[in-house]
Amino acid sequence: MSARVNANANAKRTKERVALAVVAVVAALLVPVLAVGCKKKVSQAQCDQLVDKFATLVVKERIKDASPEMIKAEQERERSEAKNDDSFRNCTSEVSNEDFACAMATGTSEAFLKCLD
Numbered sequence: 506m507s508a509r510v511n512a513n514a515n516a517k518r519t520k521e522r523v524a525l526a527v528v529a530v531v532a533a534l535l536v537p538v539l540a541v542g543c544k545k546k547v548s549q550a551q552c553d554q555l556v557d558k559f560a561t562l563v564v565k566e567r568i569k570d571a572s573p574e575m576i577k578a579e580q581e582r583e584r585s586e587a588k589n590d591d592s593f594r595n596c597t598s599e600v601s602n603e604d605f606a607c608a609m610a611t612g613t614s615e616a617f618l619k620c621l622d
Contacts, residue, residue: 544601551605552596555621556580556587562614 547555560583564571571579587593600621607620 544603546597547600547602547605549597552593552600553584555596555600555605555608556583556593558609558611559583559614559617562611562617566614 557580560580561576563583564576564579568575592599604620608617611617611620
């Protein structure tokens with residue numbers, strides 16, 4: 506009877522070890538996948554900054570000596586348009602902090618847009 510108890514105990518420990526090994530392998534595979542999908546996204550205030558930055562770049566490209574008033578007017582127009590734009594509405598769920606930093610560091614509207622692609 507003692508041999509049977511030892512055999513059952515050994516079988517139980519082996520099953521537990523196999524189960525732990527399977528859990529460890531699954532966890533090791535899922536962590537990188539989940540980490541990629543969990544990049545921190547920007548806030549609404551940062552989305553507003555992106556709109557202002559883009560408007561400023563566009564005005565300065567079209568009118569080299571644009572006045573602060575012209576830039577402000579263009580920013581307001583862009584903000585108004587952005588409210589009806591699906592891309593802007595999804596900004597906080599789609600734009601990462603890395604994309605935001607890239608776009609804010611650009612000097613042209615073309616480079617800005619590439620950061621957000």
